[in-house]
Amino acid sequence: MSGDELPLLEYAAIEAAARLIEGDVVRTPTVVSTGLSELLGVPVTVKLELLQRTGSFKTRGAAAKLRSLDDAERAAGVVAVSGGNHGIAVAAMAAALGVKATIVMPRSAPRRAVDIAGRHGAAVQLTTDVTEAFALGVRLQSEGLMLIHPFDDPDVVAGQGTVGRELAEDAGPLTDVLVSIGGGGLISGIAVALRALRPGVRIWGVETEGSESMARALAAGGPVPIVPSSVVTTLSPPAVAPLTYAHTRALVDDVLVVTDAEAVRGTLELADAAKVWTEPAAGCLLPAARRVIERVGGDCRLGLVLCGGNATVTDVLAWADRFGVDRG
Structure with missing residues (x-):
C-alpha cells in the first residue's frame, strides 16, 4: 500500500490526544528568538520541544x-x-x-x-x-x-500533533514552519493541526543525507527501504510508513535534505544564536531555513520546531571535528 488511499487524521484526534496526555507532558515554550531573527534576517519563532519531559517531543x-x-x-x-x-x-x-x-x-x-x-x-x-x-x-x-511504533500509529501521530496545536495557539503570525522528519510522525501530526488552525502556513520537512527516507518516498510514489547512513540516528528509520507518507504528500509543501555537516553546524549555531542546546535532528532546521528564505523571499516569518536536545556536547564536538565544522 503506497499510502495514497489511507485516510488522514482528523484534527479532532489531536484535540482528544491533548486531553488524554495533559498530565503527562509539558506545554513547552513558543518564543520569538531575537538571536535567530538577527542571524537569518527574518522574524523567527521557536517551539522549544527540547524542554519536553525526556528531552524530546517523543x-x-x-x-x-x-x-x-x-x-x-x-x-x-x-x-x-x-x-x-x-x-x-x-x-x-x-x-x-x-x-x-x-x-x-x-x-x-x-x-x-x-x-x-x-x-x-x-x-x-x-x-x-x-x-x-x-x-x-x-x-x-x-x-x-x-x-509502540515510533511513527506508524495514528495514536502516536495524534500525540505528536499536539506540538502543532500548541504552536498554532501560542505563536504570532507565521508564514512558514519547518519540522524535522525521521519516520514522519511529528510532521504528520503537526501538519494536520496547522492545516486546521493555520491553513495558509507553508510546511517544510527537513531530513539529512543518508536518511532521506521521506524525500525518496515522495520521489518514488510511496515508501521505499533505505540503508540509513546519517550520523543523526534519531532521524534514521529504514523507511517511512504509508501512514506518514500519505500525510506528508497531502499536507506538506516540500521536504528539504541537508548534509550531516550542515546539521551539526546548525546545532552549534543554535547554541550560539538561540542559546539552546539541541541535537542535530533539530540543528538541521537552520540550513533548511536559509533555503526556505531563498525560495520564498525575505518577507517570511519562520517557525522552527526544535524537536529534541538529547545529544551530548562530546558527541556534537566529535561530529564537528569529523566534518571539519568550525566550532567558533
Whole structure:
C-alpha cells in the first residue's frame, strides 16, 4: 500500500490526544528568538520541544499510545524500536504507568539513550543496525508484546500533533514552519493541526543525507527501504510508513535534505544564536531555513520546531571535528 488511499487524521484526534496526555507532558515554550531573527534576517519563532519531559517531543506520542491501551494490553508489556528518543520516552512513560517495557535499539544509538532507557527499568536489547531492530520489534510483537511504533500509529501521530496545536495557539503570525522528519510522525501530526488552525502556513520537512527516507518516498510514489547512513540516528528509520507518507504528500509543501555537516553546524549555531542546546535532528532546521528564505523571499516569518536536545556536547564536538565544522 503506497499510502495514497489511507485516510488522514482528523484534527479532532489531536484535540482528544491533548486531553488524554495533559498530565503527562509539558506545554513547552513558543518564543520569538531575537538571536535567530538577527542571524537569518527574518522574524523567527521557536517551539522549544527540547524542554519536553525526556528531552524530546517523543513523550507526547508515547503517552498517547500507552494511555490508549486497555488493562490487558498493558499487562502484556510493550516493545518499542528506537534510534534514541522514542525509546527513552516509552521507557519513562511505561515506568510511570507500571508497564513492563522492552526497548530495541541499534548499536549506533547514542549510549546516553541506552543508559537512560535502562535506568527507567526497561529491558534494552541492542541490534546490529536499525533494520534488524525493527525486525526484532515485530518478532517480539508476534510473541505477545504490544508494539509502540515510533511513527506508524495514528495514536502516536495524534500525540505528536499536539506540538502543532500548541504552536498554532501560542505563536504570532507565521508564514512558514519547518519540522524535522525521521519516520514522519511529528510532521504528520503537526501538519494536520496547522492545516486546521493555520491553513495558509507553508510546511517544510527537513531530513539529512543518508536518511532521506521521506524525500525518496515522495520521489518514488510511496515508501521505499533505505540503508540509513546519517550520523543523526534519531532521524534514521529504514523507511517511512504509508501512514506518514500519505500525510506528508497531502499536507506538506516540500521536504528539504541537508548534509550531516550542515546539521551539526546548525546545532552549534543554535547554541550560539538561540542559546539552546539541541541535537542535530533539530540543528538541521537552520540550513533548511536559509533555503526556505531563498525560495520564498525575505518577507517570511519562520517557525522552527526544535524537536529534541538529547545529544551530548562530546558527541556534537566529535561530529564537528569529523566534518571539519568550525566550532567558533
